[in-house]
Amino acid sequence: MSEVNLKAVRPYGDTLDDGIVQLSFTLPIPFGEEAKEAAKRWALQSGFQEPNISHAQDMGEGFSFFVVYARSRVTVDFTVIEVPQLTQVRLEKRQIELRIREEVRRKLVVVGACIESDAHTVGIDAIMNMKGYNGHKGLESYHEVEAYNLGAQVSCEDLLAKAVSVSADAILISQVVTQKDIHLRNLTRMVEILELEGLRERFLLICGGPRLSYELAKELGYDAGFGTGTYAEDVAGFVLEAVLRQRI
Amino acid sequence: MLTYPYQERKLNLNPALIDEARTLAKEIVAEVKPFIISHSTVSVERAVLRLLGIDGVNSEGIPLPNLVVEHLQEEGLLAEGSARTLTRAFIHYGKSPQSLAEGIEQGTIRLTELPDFPEEVIENTARALALPAVAKIRAQRQARRAMLAQGEGIEPYLYVIVATGDIYEDVVQARAAARQGADIIAVIRSTGQSLLDYVPYGPTTEGFGGTYATQANFRIMRAALDEVGKELGRYIRLTNYASGLCMPEIAAMGALERLDVMLNDSMYGIIFRDINMQRTFVDQYFSRMINGFAGIIINTGEDNYLTTADAMEAAHTVLASNFINAEFAFLSGVPEEQQGLGHAMEINPDVPDAFLYEMAQAQLVREVFPRSPIKYMPPTKHMTGNIFRGHIQDALFNVASVLTGQSIHLLGMLTEAIHTPLIQDRALSLEAARLVFGVLRHMGEEITFKAEGRIQKRAVETLEKAVGMLRDIEKIGLFMALERGMFADISRSLEGGRGLDGVFAKGADYLNPFIRLLGAETEGREAFESSAMGGERDV
Numbered sequence: 001m002s003e004v005n006l007k008a009v010r011p012y013g014d015t016l017d018d019g020i021v022q023l024s025f026t027l028p029i030p031f032g033e034e035a036k037e038a039a040k041r042w043a044l045q046s047g048f049q050e051p052n053i054s055h056a057q058d059m060g061e062g063f064s065f066f067v068v069y070a071r072s073r074v075t076v077d078f079t080v081i082e083v084p085q086l087t088q089v090r091l092e093k094r095q096i097e098l099r100i101r102e103e104v105r106r107k108l109v110v111v112g113a114c115i116e117s118d119a120h121t122v123g124i125d126a127i128m129n130m131k132g133y134n135g136h137k138g139l140e141s142y143h144e145v146e147a148y149n150l151g152a153q154v155s156c157e158d159l160l161a162k163a164v165s166v167s168a169d170a171i172l173i174s175q176v177v178t179q180k181d182i183h184l185r186n187l188t189r190m191v192e193i194l195e196l197e198g199l200r201e202r203f204l205l206i207c208g209g210p211r212l213s214y215e216l217a218k219e220l221g222y223d224a225g226f227g228t229g230t231y232a233e234d235v236a237g238f239v240l241e242a243v244l245r246q247r248i
Numbered sequence: 249m250l251t252y253p254y255q256e257r258k259l260n261l262n263p264a265l266i267d268e269a270r271t272l273a274k275e276i277v278a279e280v281k282p283f284i285i286s287h288s289t290v291s292v293e294r295a296v297l298r299l300l301g302i303d304g305v306n307s308e309g310i311p312l313p314n315l316v317v318e319h320l321q322e323e324g325l326l327a328e329g330s331a332r333t334l335t336r337a338f339i340h341y342g343k344s345p346q347s348l349a350e351g352i353e354q355g356t357i358r359l360t361e362l363p364d365f366p367e368e369v370i371e372n373t374a375r376a377l378a379l380p381a382v383a384k385i386r387a388q389r390q391a392r393r394a395m396l397a398q399g400e401g402i403e404p405y406l407y408v409i410v411a412t413g414d415i416y417e418d419v420v421q422a423r424a425a426a427r428q429g430a431d432i433i434a435v436i437r438s439t440g441q442s443l444l445d446y447v448p449y450g451p452t453t454e455g456f457g458g459t460y461a462t463q464a465n466f467r468i469m470r471a472a473l474d475e476v477g478k479e480l481g482r483y484i485r486l487t488n489y490a491s492g493l494c495m496p497e498i499a500a501m502g503a504l505e506r507l508d509v510m511l512n513d514s515m516y517g518i519i520f521r522d523i524n525m526q527r528t529f530v531d532q533y534f535s536r537m538i539n540g541f542a543g544i545i546i547n548t549g550e551d552n553y554l555t556t557a558d559a560m561e562a563a564h565t566v567l568a569s570n571f572i573n574a575e576f577a578f579l580s581g582v583p584e585e586q587q588g589l590g591h592a593m594e595i596n597p598d599v600p601d602a603f604l605y606e607m608a609q610a611q612l613v614r615e616v617f618p619r620s621p622i623k624y625m626p627p628t629k630h631m632t633g634n635i636f637r638g639h640i641q642d643a644l645f646n647v648a649s650v651l652t653g654q655s656i657h658l659l660g661m662l663t664e665a666i667h668t669p670l671i672q673d674r675a676l677s678l679e680a681a682r683l684v685f686g687v688l689r690h691m692g693e694e695i696t697f698k699a700e701g702r703i704q705k706r707a708v709e710t711l712e713k714a715v716g717m718l719r720d721i722e723k724i725g726l727f728m729a730l731e732r733g734m735f736a737d738i739s740r741s742l743e744g745g746r747g748l749d750g751v752f753a754k755g756a757d758y759l760n761p762f763i764r765l766l767g768a769e770t771e772g773r774e775a776f777e778s779s780a781m782g783g784e785r786d787v
Contacts, residue, residue, distance in 0.1 A: 119443075119520075131557065152522070
């Protein structure tokens with residue numbers, strides 16, 4: 001195989017630079033030969049080449065679905081890409097507990113909730129509940145962490161009040177529902193309230209959810225953000241490091 | 249196609265243990281019953297007002313049932329039941345409940361200085377005011393029966409959700425889903441509706457993660473599904489959620505608008521929405537009474553236990569809760585044939601033999617509740633965003649469902665964990681399920697499980713643990729069991745959670761005509777049964 005030109009990268013199927021992509025989408029037009037032609041033209045006009053409509057299907061009610069393979073000549077320069085990300089190493093629960101005991105020398109206090117309209121506690125529970133997720137025990141199981149999971153649909157104000165009353169080190173916010181970007185609005189509201197109260201610097205502010213990332217979280221004014229595949233250790237490790245950093 | 253009751257006995261379960269579980273559950277529920285029947289709530293009273301014909305909102309958008317109940321509360325009249333005061337006002341002013349409510353809103357009608365009337369007159373009048381709603385619900389039940397006789401899907405029924413936030417967009421998605429093979433359409437509610445202490449009004453086009461449950465939205469979707477169902481020669485069932493703080497009201501609206509399936513759990517709100525347990529127990533009792541009379545299948549929410557608790561370790565809590573939910577249903581007069589008990593396929597697919605354990609659980613619930621239209625929920629917790637892997641996980645779920653004779657099959661979506669379903673997600677999932685159901689149609693009849701094999705052992709063990717759990721609950725009582733977090737690892741307190749301020753003790757002269765008309769073995773139900781037999785009798 002010839003060398004990849006990292007300054008001009010494009011999709012790969014089975015031959016370098018073949019540019020092959022798979023697409024699937026629905027058009028709001030009745031199924032038929034005209035619909036297939038429309039799908040093909042849409043792909044061409046989107047900049048794809050040699051679109052092959054490998055499958056077309058009637059969705060009913062005047063909608064048609066397509067699976068399309070096509071080539072793309074678009075390239076990206078991989079050498080200039082920088083994405084801010086968490087560089088911390090994943091510690092084990094035992095190590096985290098030990099370091100809190102020996103280096104912080106008090107319990108870490110964490111409050112968490114699904115805020116505002118969000119009723120889906122799967123994420124916050126995976127991180128906080130005793131049992132955790134996928135064999136990774138949650139923060140409630142940590143001897144050296146005082147964890148308060150306030151559950152679903154907690155207002156930003158209530159969450160903040162709780163954080164103040166227990167002198168939390170960190171506030172964890174989970175957002176699962178993302179329709180019409182509701183999660184961004186909710187997350188922004190929390191930051192605004194903290195800033196309004198002059199308390200933004202007092203807490204580590206951390207968000208999590210399937211559509212969140214470290215980068216997005218930073219953009220929203222959070223200290224960190226965690227996406228899918230995060231366990232309690234990741235969050236506890238981050239809080240530990242940050243608390244220790246603040247002490248220097 | 250499944251014939252009821254389910255006849256297969258593949259797990260070598262001990263019938264004495266199942267009987268014991270039922271008896272324990274009955275005792276657990278019996279202990280809560282005195283509290284339930286001696287209390288009412290603001291939402292029960294609002295449901296009564298809705299059934300008496302009060303609807304609409306004031307200029308600020310506050311629903312009239314809320315305004316009337318608040319007014320009664322302020323005047324100290326609520327303990328006698330909203331029906332009593334409304335009936336007295338009806339006799340005195342000679343105006344319909346709707347005009348009375350409007351008058352109360354405008355301040356032209358006062359409920360504090362009503363003359364009293366003989367008890368017999370009040371009761372008879374209340375009953376007469378209640379009858380139109382009873383007749384309407386009965387007519388809807390008969391209409392459903394007639395339409396089902398024209399044609400319906402075969403079990404496992406394919407159940408899909410629509411969740412665009414806009415009822416008119418939902419209609420497009422739902423009609424397309426019906427054409428793609430769906431038997432049941434559930435309109436997911438906007439996130440947060442369960443905690444509203446009122447029901448929004450009118451058609452709605454803005455919601456998050458779902459569409460508001462309103463009576464107008466129910467009507468719009470019902471009409472759309474009736475139309476497409478007629479064309480397809482297959483009745484399309486409609487599902488919504490009688491859960492949260494407005495359980496009884498939503499049940500009333502659903503019964504009037506001919507919904508067919510209602511999420512209506514006895515404990516879900518307590519556990520997952522932190523709604524106060526006293527409030528929930530009273531609310532679920534009346535809402536299930538309405539659903540029972542309306543012929544609506546209730547779905548319970550045990551499938552969700554395993555989204556927070558581990559499916560391997562907590563499988564027995566699902567079964568134990570199923571027993572309790574079934575007994576609460578009986579208490580409200582919901583027969584087994586309408587008890588759509590929920591359970592789920594949620595074991596981590598990385599666990600070796602995960603599928604065998606899933607089969608064991610699904611077969612267990614099927615055999616223990618042979619007459620119930622049990623509802624099976626697909627993998628959700630272990631869906632990752634890898635749609636290709638997800639499609640396979642859903643296919644395994646489809647296999648488990650058809651092999652174990654599930655009744656209501658909530659379809660897994662390959663895009664679970666990414667977004668609410670797009671039109672093609674639903675189509676692909678429906679196509680996959682129909683493929684699997686088709687090629688394995690009678691496979692369940694062809695296989696038995698090895699004696700003392702992994703599947704049998706797992707099922708027997710789960711049943712034993714469920715019975716053990718029920719014994720523990722029976723000792724400490726259901727309230728305490730919830731406090732200790734015995735379900736889904738979530739602990740709730742007797743006085744905690746939302747909505748406790750809406751619970752009140754019934755006064756000595758409390759009146760709610762619907763309890764007699766809709767409850768188990770009531771005149772209304774008898775009248776329905778006799779009219780269903782062909783003889784029309786005026787209730």
